[in-house]
Each structure stands twice: as C-alpha cells, then as structure tokens.
Amino acid sequence: MASPAASGEVQPPILPALLLFRRQLDASxxxxxxxxxxxxxxxxxxxxxxxxxAGAAASPDPPRAAVVVGGGAxxxxxxxxxxxxxxxxxxxxxxxxxxxxxxECARRGVAVANSGTVYSADVADHAVGMLIDVLRRVSxxxxxxxxxxxxxxxxxxxxNKLGCKRVGIIGLxxxxxxxxxxxxxxxxxxxxxxxRLRDSVPYKYFPNVHDLASESDVLVVACALNxxxxxxxxxxxxxxxxxxxxxINIGRGANVDEMELVQALxxxxxxxxxxxxFENEPKVPAELFSMDNVVMTPHxxxxxSESRSxxxxxxxxxxxxxxxxxxLLTPVLSW
Amino acid sequence: MASPAASGEVQPPILPALLLFRRQLDASxxxxxxxxxxxxxxxxxxxxxxxxxAGAAASPDPPRAAVVVGGGAxxxxxxxxxxxxxxxxxxxxxxxxxxxxxxECARRGVAVANSGTVYSADVADHAVGMLIDVLRRVSxxxxxxxxxxxxxxxxxxxxNKLGCKRVGIIGLxxxxxxxxxxxxxxxxxxxxxxxRLRDSVPYKYFPNVHDLASESDVLVVACALNxxxxxxxxxxxxxxxxxxxxxINIGRGANVDEMELVQALxxxxxxxxxxxxFENEPKVPAELFSMDNVVMTPHxxxxxSESRSxxxxxxxxxxxxxxxxxxLLTPVLSW
Numbered sequence: 001m002a003s004p005a006a007s008g009e010v011q012p013p014i015l016p017a018l019l020l021f022r023r024q025l026d027a028s029x030x031x032x033x034x035x036x037x038x039x040x041x042x043x044x045x046x047x048x049x050x051x052x053x054a055g056a057a058a059s060p061d062p063p064r065a066a067v068v069v070g071g072g073a074x075x076x077x078x079x080x081x082x083x084x085x086x087x088x089x090x091x092x093x094x095x096x097x098x099x100x101x102x103x104e105c106a107r108r109g110v111a112v113a114n115s116g117t118v119y120s121a122d123v124a125d126h127a128v129g130m131l132i133d134v135l136r137r138v139s140x141x142x143x144x145x146x147x148x149x150x151x152x153x154x155x156x157x158x159x160n161k162l163g164c165k166r167v168g169i170i171g172l173x174x175x176x177x178x179x180x181x182x183x184x185x186x187x188x189x190x191x192x193x194x195x196r197l198r199d200s201v202p203y204k205y206f207p208n209v210h211d212l213a214s215e216s217d218v219l220v221v222a223c224a225l226n227x228x229x230x231x232x233x234x235x236x237x238x239x240x241x242x243x244x245x246x247x248i249n250i251g252r253g254a255n256v257d258e259m260e261l262v263q264a265l266x267x268x269x270x271x272x273x274x275x276x277x278f279e280n281e282p283k284v285p286a287e288l289f290s291m292d293n294v295v296m297t298p299h300x301x302x303x304x305s306e307s308r309s310x311x312x313x314x315x316x317x318x319x320x321x322x323x324x325x326x327x328l329l330t331p332v333l334s335w
Numbered sequence: 336m337a338s339p340a341a342s343g344e345v346q347p348p349i350l351p352a353l354l355l356f357r358r359q360l361d362a363s364x365x366x367x368x369x370x371x372x373x374x375x376x377x378x379x380x381x382x383x384x385x386x387x388x389a390g391a392a393a394s395p396d397p398p399r400a401a402v403v404v405g406g407g408a409x410x411x412x413x414x415x416x417x418x419x420x421x422x423x424x425x426x427x428x429x430x431x432x433x434x435x436x437x438x439e440c441a442r443r444g445v446a447v448a449n450s451g452t453v454y455s456a457d458v459a460d461h462a463v464g465m466l467i468d469v470l471r472r473v474s475x476x477x478x479x480x481x482x483x484x485x486x487x488x489x490x491x492x493x494x495n496k497l498g499c500k501r502v503g504i505i506g507l508x509x510x511x512x513x514x515x516x517x518x519x520x521x522x523x524x525x526x527x528x529x530x531r532l533r534d535s536v537p538y539k540y541f542p543n544v545h546d547l548a549s550e551s552d553v554l555v556v557a558c559a560l561n562x563x564x565x566x567x568x569x570x571x572x573x574x575x576x577x578x579x580x581x582x583i584n585i586g587r588g589a590n591v592d593e594m595e596l597v598q599a600l601x602x603x604x605x606x607x608x609x610x611x612x613f614e615n616e617p618k619v620p621a622e623l624f625s626m627d628n629v630v631m632t633p634h635x636x637x638x639x640s641e642s643r644s645x646x647x648x649x650x651x652x653x654x655x656x657x658x659x660x661x662x663l664l665t666p667v668l669s670w
Contacts, residue, residue, distance in 0.1 A: 024490060122471075125497045125521060129467030136461055136639070138468055139477045141632040146624045150617040150633045155359065161641035162460045185520035186460060282485035289481045297476040298485045304471070306496035 014038075016323060019056060019066035019084070021074040022093055029312045033067075036316065042074070049074070053083035062086035065322055067315060070094010070115065071281075071299070077101045081108055089322040091315055094302070095119055095175070096252060097332050098225040105333055113318040116330030117174045118310045119302045124178035126301035127220055127250045130274030131167075131183075133295045134246055135160045140292040163187035168216030170209055170232060171223025171251065172198060179220055191216055194223075209233065213240035218248065225252035235260040238270055246272045250301045253279040262287050265294060276301040351658060354391060354401035354419070356409040357428055364647045368402075371651065377409070384409070388418035397421035400657055402650060405429010405450065406634070412436045416443055424657040426650055429637070430454055430510075431587060432667050433560040440668055448653040451665030452509045453645045454637045459513035461636035462555055462585045465609030466502075466518075468630045469581055470495045475627040498522035503551030505544055505567060506558025506586065507533060514555055526551055529558075544568065548575035553583065560587035570595040573605055581607045585636045588614040597622050600629060611636040 018037035025033075033039060040056050040063060042049070056063055064086055068074055070093050081087060081104055090100060092114045105112050133139050136159035144156055167183050169176045169192040180190045180203060190203040193212045197205045206212035209232055213219055219241055223229045233247065233256040241247070247270060249256050258279040264270045265288070272293035278284050281299055288294050303311075317329045328334050353372035360368075368374060375391050375398060377384070391398055399421055403409055405428050416422060416439055427435060427449045440447050468474050471494035479491055502518050504511045504527040515525045515538060525538040528547045532540040541547035544567055548554055554576055558564045568582065568591040576582070582605060584591050593614040599605045600623070607628035613619050616634055623629050638646075652664045663669050 121498050121522065122496060125467055126471055126473075128521075129464060129471055129473055132460055132464030133468065133473055136457075136464055136632075136635070138461075138464055138630065138632055139474045141635055142474045142630060143478075145619055145631040145633050148624075150619065154617070156633045156635050158638055158640045158643075159635065161457060161639040163456050164641075182517075182520045185517045186463075187456065282489070284480055284485065289483075295473065295477060296480040297471075297473055298480050298491045300471065300476055300491050300494065303493055304496040305493045306499075308493075 016065070017056070017059065017061050017063035018319070019063045019068075019087075022067060022069040023073075026308055029308065029315075032312055032316060036319070037065075049080075050083065053080065057084050057086065065089040065091070065319055067091045067093060067319070068100070070096060070099070070302075072099035075099050075101075076105070078104045081105065081110065089113070089319075091318050092332075093311060093315065095123075096224050098252065100332075102333055109335055110333070111322065111328060111331065111335055112333040113322075113328045113330050114332050115311060116314055118307055118314050120174040120178050122304050122307055123175045123222075123250050123301045124182055126276060126297070127175075127179050127222070127248055127274075128182045128186075130250070130276065130295050130297070130301075131218060131220070131246070131248050132162060134248070134272045134274045134293065135162055135165075137292070139295050143292075164189065165217045166191060166215060167218045167220060168192065168206070168212040169203075169220045169222055170194075170212070170255075171221070171229075172201065172203070173222065173224075175250070176220070176222035177201070179222060188218075209237050210240050213237045213245070214242075216241065217244065218246045221247070221249040221251040221255045223251050223255060225254055230254050231257040233257065233261070235264075238264045241270055243269055243271060245270045246274070248274040250276045253277040253281060258285060265291060351400070352391070352394065352396050352398035353654070354398045354403075354422075357402060357404040358408075361643060364643065364650075367647055367651060371654070372400075384415075385418065388415065392419050392421065400424040400426070400654055402426045402428060402654070403435070405431060405434070405637075407434035410434050410436075411440070413439045416440065416445065424448070424654075426653050427667075428646060428650065430458075431559055433587065435667075437668055444670055445668070446657060446663060446666065446670055447668040448657075448663045448665050449667050450646055451649055453642055453649050455509040455513050457639050457642055458510045458557075458585050458636045459517055461611060461632070462510075462514050462557070462583055462609075463517045463521075465585070465611065465630050465632070465636075466553060466555070466581070466583050467497060469583070469607045469609045469628065470497055470500075472627070474630050478627075499524065500552045501526060501550060502553045502555060503527065503541070503547040504538075504555045504557055505529075505547065505590075506556070506564075507536065507538070508557065508559075510585070511555070511557035512536070514557060544572050545575050548572045548580070549577075551576065552579065553581045556582070556584040556586040556590045558586050558590060560589055565589050566592040568592065568596070570599075573599045576605055578604055578606060580605045581609070583609040585611045588612040588616060593620060600626060 015038045020039050020041045023043045089111045166189045172192045172194045193206045262285045274295040276297045321328050350373045355374050355376045358378045424446045501524045507527045507529045528541045597620045609630040611632045
C-alpha cells in the first residue's frame with residue numbers, strides 16, 4: 001500500500017504546532033512533547049532565526065506556543081514577536097525571564113510562564129556547596145592533593161568557619177529562601193534585601209544592598225536580572241563588603257559588575273568568590289584561573305538529572321493549560 | 336645587677352612542667368600555655384622521642400601532664416607511659432584518641448581528655464560540602480572551567496540532586512548528629528548505625544553497617560577509629576551500597592578499606608567518594624588522581640581559623656582542671 005505522502009495526499013496536521021528553542025532535551029522529554037505537539041525545532045532546523053520564524057508563521061497552522069530555553073540563547077523580543085503574530089504563549093525553561101521582553105509580550109497579550117520552583121532547591125544546594133567550598137578551600141585543597149603536594153608541602157592552611165557568619169542574601173524569592181533555610185542549619189545569621197520587607201520571615205531586612213553588604217560577611221546574589229538589579233553588586237557594594245567578605249553568585253552574571261569583582265579580588269579588597277554565572281558566558285575572565293580563593297562552575301547550579309522530570313511535568317502542564325484555556329501553573333504574565 | 340643565672344643560683348621552677356607534642360601552635364596559644372606551664376616541647380627539642388621523654392622524666396620536677404597532637408604523629412602507648420611514670424594526664428588536641436592506648440592509661444590511672452566538640456561543627460560542614468561537591472561535581476566542573484574547556488566543549492554534564500537522598504551515617508556522635516541536622520535542611524532522609532539505638536533522635540536506626548548501606552544512597556563515615564570500626568566499610572559494605580552509592584569519609588582513613596574502595600571506584604561499583612582522610616596520610620592512592628567523581632582534601636575538615644581559640648580554651652580548661660583536682664571538662668578517661 002502506498003504511504004499517504006507517496007500517494008500525494010496532504011495530511012491535515014492533527015497536533016498543534018509548538019516552537020521549540022532548546023538544544024538539550026532528553027529523549028523522554030522530547031517524546032512527551034512530540035506525542036502532544038508538532039515540534040518546530042529551531043536548533044534542529046539549522047536555519048537563521050528570522051528564516052525559521054518566517055517559515056513557521058507561513059505554515060497553514062502557525063504556532064500559538066513556544067518553549068524557549070532559559071538563559072538567553074534565544075531572545076523573545078519585539079522582532080521575534082512581530083515575526084510570529086499567531087503566538088499567544090511563551091514558556092521559559094528557566095526561572096529567569098530576562099531573555100523575554102515582558103513589556104512587548106504584555107502589549108500583545110502574549111502569556112508567559114517559567115519553570116517555577118523546579119530549579120530552586122538545586123540552585124540553593126549549589127550555592128551552599130560553593131560557599132562551603134570557598135570558606136573551607138575544598139577545590140583549592142583538592143588541586144593541592146591531586147598535584148601530589150601533600151607529602152611534599154605538609155599541612156594545608158586552615159580555612160574559615162561557616163557557623164556564625166552573617167550571610168546577606170540579595171533577593172529572598174524561592175531560591176533565596178531555600179538558601180536561608182539551609183544556612184540556618186549551619187548556624188549562620190541571615191540578613192536580606194529584597195524589593196520589600198517580608199513579614200513572614202525572621203531575618204533582618206536591609207532596604208538596600210550597600211547597607212546589607214556593610215553588615216555581612218558573605219553576600220549571596222539570588223535575585224532575577226532586570227534593569228534594577230543589573231550590576232547590583234558594584235564597586236561601592238564590594239567596598240562595603242570589605243576585605244574579609246565573600247561573594248556567591250548563582251543569579252545572573254550581569255547582577256555583578258564582573259570587571260570590578262575581578263579587580264577587587266586581584267587587589268585583595270574582598271576575600272573570595274563562588275561564581276556559577278558570568279557576564280559573558282561561556283567566557284570567564286582569565287585572571288580568575290590563577291586564584292585559589294575563587295570557585296567557578298559553568299552555570300550548572302540550576303539543574304540535576306533528578307530535576308529533569310520535574311521540568312518536563314511543569315512544561316507540559318503549562319502548555320496543556322494554555323491550549324485548553326485554563327490558568328497557567330507557573331505564570332509570569334497571564335490573561 | 337647580675338642575673339640569677341649569671342650569679343650561679345639555681346631558680347626553683349615556679350610553673351609546673353608540661354609535655355608538649357604539637358608542631359603547629361599559633362603564637363597566642365603558645366603564649367597562653369607558656370604563662371601557665373614550663374613547656375617541654377618535643378618538636379622544638381629535635382630529640383628522638385625516647386631521649387626526650389627520658390630527659391623530661393629525669394628533671395627535678397618531672398611533668399605530670401602532656402598535650403598530644405591528635406591524629407597519631409605521636410603515640411601514647413605503654414613505652415611512652417613507662418618512660419614518664421610521673422604522668423597523670425594526657426590531653427589530645429584531636430577528637431579521636433586512637434593514638435592513645437586507653438587501656439594502658441587506665442591501668443596506670445592516667446586521665447585522658449580530648450578536644451570535645453571543638454571541631455564537630457567544622458567537620459560536619461566539611462562533610463556536607465564534600466557531599467554537595469561529589470553530587471554536583473563542583474571540583475570537577477571547576478577544573479573544566481580553569482582549563483578553559485567551557486567555551487570549547489559547551490555545557491557540563493548534569494550532576495545529581497541532594498534532596499530526598501537517603502544518607503546513612505556511621506556513628507551518630509557529635510559530628511554525625513550535626514551532619515544529620517544540616518542534611519535535614521536539604522531534604523535528605525537520615526538513617527544511621529551506632530553502637531546503640533538513640534531514643535532521642537527521629538532517624539531510622541540500622542543495627543549494622545551492611546543493612547545501612549543497602550538502604551542508603553550515601554554513606555557518611557563519622558565514627559571513631561577503634562578495633563571494631565577498622566575497615567567498617569569493607570568490600571561487602573561497598574557492594575551493599577551499590578553502583579549509584581557515594582561514600583563520604585571524615586572519620587579516619589582506616590575506617591574504610593582503602594584498597595577495596597579504590598577498586599570499587601575504578602570498576603564503577605560505586606558512584607563516587609568524598610575523602611578527607613586516608614589510610615596512609617599524607618599518601619593518597621594515585622589511582623584517585625584521575626577520577627572526576629572523587630573529591631579529596633588533605634585532612635582539613637577538622638579545623639578552621641575561627642576554631643583555634645575554642646581549642647585553646649578547651650586545652651587550658653582541662654589542664655587547669657587536672658592540676659587543681661577538679662573534674663575534667665571533656666574527659667575520655669577520668670578518675
């Protein structure tokens with residue numbers, strides 16, 4: 001029997017179209033989406049973005065929804081939205097939505113959802129791990145052992161204690177709150193700054209980052225990136241944190257003025273840093289490579305093998321809600 | 336005026352003698368001891384141990400107390416005790432007293448105290464840091480970044496989640512309990528084995544290490560080293576832990592059969608390890624140096640700059656208690 005394609009018949013699309021902008025998608029996640037939607041996969045297409053979007057918009061069933069990778073590899077801006085007027089919903093597989101122009105989405109009535117709290121625990125765990133690493137010099141001591149220096153040079157210098165450290169958290173959202181909860185178990189004193197004072201938490205609130213830094217031994221950047229939080233850790237804040245202070249950044253690279261941070265580390269004006277994010281990823285300032293008081297990971301705080309199924313459930317749950325006109329599960333903008 | 340020494344007079348010792356066996360002692364700690372005792376410093380003497388002890392025993396005011404470094408650089412055994420019959424008290428600057436023959440001390444009525452809980456929080460913090468490091472591949476990802484591989488090879492493989500992991504703790508003493516408390520804040524499930532079931536803790540008890548390993552994702556070695564706990568993690572226990580299992584050792588190197596551990600790691604029969612202690616320190620099995628799923632630190636879990644003053648207070652408090660006939664602060668053996 002001839003196949004439908006060979007017989008020349010055009011099969012009507014049964015499944016709604018879905019724009020997909022995510023390179024790394026494990027097989028079971030892709031299969032789960034593929035059972036529900038006709039996937040228009042940007043990275044598999046090999047096409048430039050404008051060509052890909054124009055092609056999708058010109059199809060008989062233009063896509064109403066898009067799944068966009070978190071972190072900014074693809075930007076959903078006015079040009080993107082103009083190219084696909086059929087779009088009604090954008091799901092970001094990240095928690096941050098700085099790669100999505102919410103103003104332009106709002107103007108067009110495009111709903112936006114994000115990954116919600118899927119990553120929060122993983123990011124919080126990684127932040128605590130990096131703080132212990134910087135204080136107790138784990139990665140540096142690791143290099144010392146692997147280079148065979150222990151028998152040659154003897155005892156490794158003492159690290160610093162985590163207990164009783166005053167940890168100032170910038171942004172007490174899901175992630176910041178989980179970091180606070182974990183660090184309390186180590187006997188840390190938790191301070192925070194946030195858009196507003198939270199009545200429900202027992203931690204001391206500071207109305208601005210500068211005052212928070214002045215009173216803290218450690219600053220943890222756990223806020224979203226937007227115009228108010230770009231370079232929220234700048235030269236003045238580093239100065240206020242002081243020469244015994246430590247910066248942990250699991251937010252976005254651009255939350256910290258990286259050039260000033262590198263300069264402060266080089267000149268010993270702060271004591272150390274744990275950085276999972278950088279201003280120009282995957283580029284990392286080469287000056288950091290020789291510093292033993294810096295721990296650097298390649299934007300991996302966000303995700304573990306175990307969290308993949310949570311992300312799959314959250315993605316599909318939001319798409320199904322959108323297509324059936326129900327409330328989004330983890331809305332950022334909804335109508 | 337002639338000095339007393341120049342005038343030929345012999346000055347009676349005003350301060351009681353104290354044997355000191357600790358190489359690294361910061362200046363303020365040494366000064367605090369020196370104000371109270373006449374220090375007979377083994378490592379400064381440059382003498383072989385028997386010569387040093389014989390000299391001390393022959394002095395007009397032979398020492399009644401000794402401060403001995405933790406970890407076994409000097410062993411307080413029958414020969415040591417025989418050489419100094421005046422000895423009535425040994426203070427170990429470590430928590431473990433496997434370098435002190437308690438049976439021989441007991442037989443002679445020599446009291447023993449240790450550092451108590453001075454190090455417990457630091458060790459617990461380090462254990463948690465190493466566990467996060469192994470699961471989330473922090474040190475390995477660090478090497479990846481420092482080698483400049485991020486822009487070349489792209490995303491680093493996902494690590495594993497800490498939350499919901501079943502962590503089996505071997506030895507629920509001070510350190511084990513603090514590890515449990517910290518890991519609860521990350522959402523781990525805590526199991527333990529110990530000499531006896533503790534009524535006061537909510538964690539599930541296993542009567543032996545093999546059963547604990549069978550039910551755990553992670554095994555944390557947090558027990559003292561003695562004849563019952565030597566190689567408590569052996570080939571069978573590693574087998575029971577299984578190929579997804581992780582070992583963290585912040586106890587003593589000899590709590591784990593290191594040869595079997597290396598073999599199990601090489602063959603992928605367990606998933607990873609975080610090791611602060613080794614059987615033949617400072618020697619570390621060279622096979623481990625090429626493994627990215629192993630985190631190794633040079634026996635640094637025990638101590639931080641901030642804990643030094645706690646150790647000083649505990650040492651002097653115990654010595655003063657012994658010399659004034661009061662109860663020891665942190666006794667291991669007392670009379």
